[in-house]
Amino acid sequence: MSSSVVSLNDGRGPSATKDRILDAAEGLFMEHGFEATSLRSITAAAAVNLAAVNYHFGSKEELFQAVLTRRLDPMNQRRVALLDRFEREASPEPLSCERIIVALFVPALELARDPERGGKDFLRLLGRAYADPAPFIRRFLSEQYAQMIARFKTAFGRALPHLPKKELSWRLHFIMGALSYTLAGTDVLKLIAELNPKETSNDEILLRRLAPFLLAGLKAPLLDLSEVTREIDGALDASARR
Amino acid sequence: MSSSVVSLNDGRGPSATKDRILDAAEGLFMEHGFEATSLRSITAAAAVNLAAVNYHFGSKEELFQAVLTRRLDPMNQRRVALLDRFEREASPEPLSCERIIVALFVPALELARDPERGGKDFLRLLGRAYADPAPFIRRFLSEQYAQMIARFKTAFGRALPHLPKKELSWRLHFIMGALSYTLAGTDVLKLIAELNPKETSNDEILLRRLAPFLLAGLKAPLLDLSEVTREIDGALDASARR
């Protein structure tokens, strides 16, 4: 009948072994990637025994998934919750693209604002995971994102009824890709940090710039496609004839 | 005084040990990433001795750089050459954004068209390398891309004189990021391949869709920024007050 039923090793809840491992793994996976990060470096940073990872998580891969799911799951749930609320508020009129983008970006920004440490680390880790070739990572992310993406796709489809479904799928894919890649960038963030040392958060600046950029691409008329495509074809033909 | 001074192992030039290693490494690095690819798997796929890699390239890292530079260097040179030619043709008027984008995309498309095998593999590998956390990879790519990016930045600056330099830098970064990420995507490319089994090349389809999308973002007016940013701020404040 005490306060908590979970284990406690040194008397303080938040420093439990499992959480300390997750925190250390989050930072190290972000910094070096999955393959290049050893369990020994994680357990050393977390100041726990080497066997603790396999005991609590089963394997290195399951630890990685636990690191991702700890923050990714709530973030995606918050995204659809925000989208639901916006749709309720705007009902019966369809949502604007701007508000849909806001629902997509704000939960990430909340992580970038960093409740304490770790939020920004996680965003970078997520961006890197999105480009990792490991099959179990790609499978995991596909499952985690599938529902949310489908939900946003129908929302965008209502906001852009003139856009063919296929074209919308591609543009949404570009948006998620640019978002992931932007969050994964290391050099650029550090470069921005040097130029803007006093602004709130680097990830925040980045996302605020990215949102209008992607919004313009999303709302671009279909005319531009054939226009640029024709230019590309011309240049390709010219180079082929060369 | 014979035709070639380079070594030949089995009598045929194109199957020299060095090239066979590069070809095998290109495919395996793309499929599994740098860390997860062993030299033994590479030398086995190339049907050469294990020690051949260290003999010809020095180390695994140098092999990786050799794989990248073999195609990346010519591609970037072709990008600036195309840009130079377009500017000469349009002189004295400034280049349109469309044509600059074409100069950026066409060399990648030429690789996607795949002289024979390997071109598409390399594009995916390049996209993955762009998100790889390994310091030597990031350093290498920065150096390889620096000149070309600067060249295109001034070109875009001339085409968009109203756009602040800082905003342009960000948008160009988004473009390169979306391009890299798009090329790195595995699942989506396979999914597209199932839907469009008869069209020319998957990467080609992807790049043709991506170009108009990015072009719209690049040419987006600055007004949108404050507009969406205001919406984001509103949502963030509401969530903070929650």
Add this chain to the structure above:
DNA sequence: GTTTCGATCAAACGATCGTTTGAAGCCTAT
């Protein structure tokens, strides 16, 4: 024919990897 030098080979080096084992520790309930 002898020498020479770059290329290839089998084999091993030391290091590090993820994982497992079995004993020891510690808190809870009986």
Add this chain to the structure above:
DNA sequence: ATAGGCTTCAAACGATCGTTTGATCGAAAC
């Protein structure tokens, strides 16, 4: 106090890694 549970611990397991070594081969130079 005793028994039983999770948890932690030091130590080792087998496997695989990148790299190095020294011998062997083969074609060109003398």
